[in-house]
Structure formats: C-alpha cells, structure tokens
Amino acid sequence: GAGVSQTPSNKVTEKGKYVELRCDPISGHTALYWYRQSLGQGPEFLIYFQGTGAADDSGLPNDRFFAVRPEGSVSTLKIQRTERGDSAVYLCASSSPGQDYEQYFGPGTRLTVT
Amino acid sequence: ELKVEQNPLFLSMQEGKNYTIYCNYSTTSDRLYWYRQDPGKSLESLFVLLSNGAVKQEGRLMASLDTKARLSTLHITAAVHDLSATYFCAVGYSGSRLTFGEGTQLTVNP
Numbered sequence: 001g002a003g004v005s006q007t008p009s010n011k012v013t014e015k016g017k018y019v020e021l022r023c024d025p026i027s028g029h030t031a032l033y034w035y036r037q038s039l040g041q042g043p044e045f046l047i048y049f050q051g052t053g054a055a056d057d058s059g060l061p062n063d064r065f066f067a068v069r070p071e072g073s074v075s076t077l078k079i080q081r082t083e084r085g086d087s088a089v090y091l092c093a094s095s096s097p098g099q100d101y102e103q104y105f106g107p108g109t110r111l112t113v114t
Numbered sequence: 115e116l117k118v119e120q121n122p123l124f125l126s127m128q129e130g131k132n133y134t135i136y137c138n139y140s141t142t143s144d145r146l147y148w149y150r151q152d153p154g155k156s157l158e159s160l161f162v163l164l165s166n167g168a169v170k171q172e173g174r175l176m177a178s179l180d181t182k183a184r185l186s187t188l189h190i191t192a193a194v195h196d197l198s199a200t201y202f203c204a205v206g207y208s209g210s211r212l213t214f215g216e217g218t219q220l221t222v223n224p
Contacts, residue, residue, distance in 0.1 A: 031209055042118075042202050043157070056211055091156065097198030100164075101209040103147075106156040 004106030006092050011113045013082055021109045031055075032075050033093040033103060034067055043091055044109040049053030049075060067084070082113045116141050118205050120215035126195050128223055135188040135218045137203035146186050147204045147212065148177050157202065161188075193222045 005024040013019050025032050031050055035043035045059040049069045057067070064082075069075040080085055089110050093103040117140040127133050137146070145164050149157040161170045163179035163186060170177050174197065176189045186203055201221045204212040 032135075033211065035162065035214075040217075042204075042217050043212075045211040045213065048211055050209070059211070095209065097209070100162070102162055103212060104159070105149075107156045 004015075004092055004094050004104055006106040006109050008109060010044075010105065010110045010112075012114060015082060015084060015113055017082050017113075019079050019082060019111065021090050021111070023054045023075045023077070023092030023094075023106060025092070025098070026076070026104055028073070028098075029094035029096045029104075031095045031101065032069060032078050034075070034097070035091040035093065037089045037090065037091055037108070039088075046090075047076070079111075082111075087111055087113045116143070116205060117214045118203060118215040120201075120218050122205055122218060123216055124219050128220045128222060129194055130192050132192065133190050135190075135201055135203075135220075137205075137215055138188040138189070139184045139186075139203075139205045140214075142181070142184075143205045144207050145205070146179055147206075148175075148186070148188050149199045149202045151202065151207075151217070153200075157167050160180060160201075190220075195222050195224060197223045198219075 007022045034046040037043045047057040050110040051072045052097045064080045089108040091108045092106045095101040095103045119138045137160045148160040161177040166177045166181040174191045200217045202217045204214045206212040
C-alpha cells in the first residue's frame with residue numbers, strides 16, 4: 001500500500017505569510033506525528049494525534065503553530081505569521097497499534113521563509 | 115526531560131573496516147529505533163529494539179540495546195560505500211513521541 005505522503009514537497013513563502021502543510025498517513029494508521037528537522041539536526045517533535053484529538057502538543061514552539069486532524073486521517077499543520085526561523089523540513093509520520101506503533105515517515109515538506 | 119546523545123557525530127571510515135556508533139539516553143523508555151537518512155531524503159527505519167539485550171542484524175549492520183546502561187550500539191561490519199548516510203537513534207514509548215539524537219554522519223571512503 002501507499003506510504004505517508006506530504007504536500008507540497010517544497011514551499012517558499014515570505015516572512016509574515018500563512019502556510020498550510022498537509023500530511024496523508026498510511027491508511028488505517030490511527031496515530032499521526034509531526035516533527036521538524038533543521039539542517040544538520042535530528043527531527044524535533046511538534047505534535048501527535050491519536051484519532052482526531054491532539055494527544056500531545058507540547059512540542060509546538062509557540063501559538064503561531066497549530067495542527068488539525070478533523071476526520072482522523074489527513075492532518076494539516078498551520079503556521080501563521082511565518083518567520084525566517086521557521087525554515088526547516090517538516091516531517092510527518094504515522095503508526096498503528098497493529099504494527100506496534102512503529103513510526104513510518106513521509107518524504108517531508110521543505111519550508112523556506114524569505 | 116529525555117535526552118539522547120550520539121557519538122561520534124561525524125565518522126569517516128575506509129571500506130572494509132568495522133566501527134560502532136553509540137547512543138545514550140537519559141531516562142527509561144520502552145523502545146529504541148535506528149533510522150537511516152540519505153541527503154535530501156526522509157527517514158528509513160532500520161531497527162526497532164524493544165527489550166534489554168535485544169540484538170538485531172541486517173546485512174552489515176547490527177544493533178543492540180542495554181536498557182540498564184541506557185545504551186544502544188549500531189555496529190558496522192566491513193563497511194561499503196553504500197552505507198554512507200546519516201544514522202539517527204530515537205527513543206520513546208509505544209504510540210508516543212520520539213526523541214532523536216543529533217545523528218551520526220557516516221562517510222565510507224573507497
């Protein structure tokens with residue numbers, strides 16, 4: 001079956017603009033995770049969902065960042081008033097209890113704020 | 115706060131040689147992952163280690179876990195150029211967030 005997909009693959013935006021990043025998890029996976037990876041660093045946790053609800057959003061850096069998963073499948077990460085420091089690769093992963101919650105990662109969205 | 119440390123961060127080795135990457139973590143967890151990342155690509159899962167003393171092997175890579183020492187190792191045997199990549203360990207609990215190390219950038223030279 002298909003893996004985790006993310007759109008767009010690349011996004012360039014101007015400082016102060018609003019962006020939405022989309023994640024389509026593996027079909028049937030109940031858990032969905034967002035991470036952010038800066039150049040030369042390991043991925044940093046942002047938020048994860050079990051079903052429709054955010055089970056842990058403690059990694060969101062500030063209130064400009066918000067994520068939703070209204071139907072328990074696709075998720076959107078929303079960033080308001082983007083700043084140059086938001087430039088990074090945003091990774092999405094999904095997992096399933098039937099696969100012991102092993103996290104499968106998507107290809108990422110490279111966000112560049114100019 | 116869970117912290118994960120890897121060493122070395124950079125590793126340059128010759129083909130045919132053996133080496134070990136170390137991953138230390140600061141608090142208990144119930145699983146440890148090793149991932150591979152090629153430049154510009156996403157993360158590929160290599161191993162999931164769930165219990166003390168777990169050892170898994172795939173090709174030239176072998177991973178082990180010592181939960182008492184909070185230490186995992188990734189051993190490379192007779193390295194080949196195709197193993198050049200960045201390797202991450204990540205620690206967490208089932209269904210929950212993962213905390214990643216900084217990564218070890220491995221370069222295997224002919």
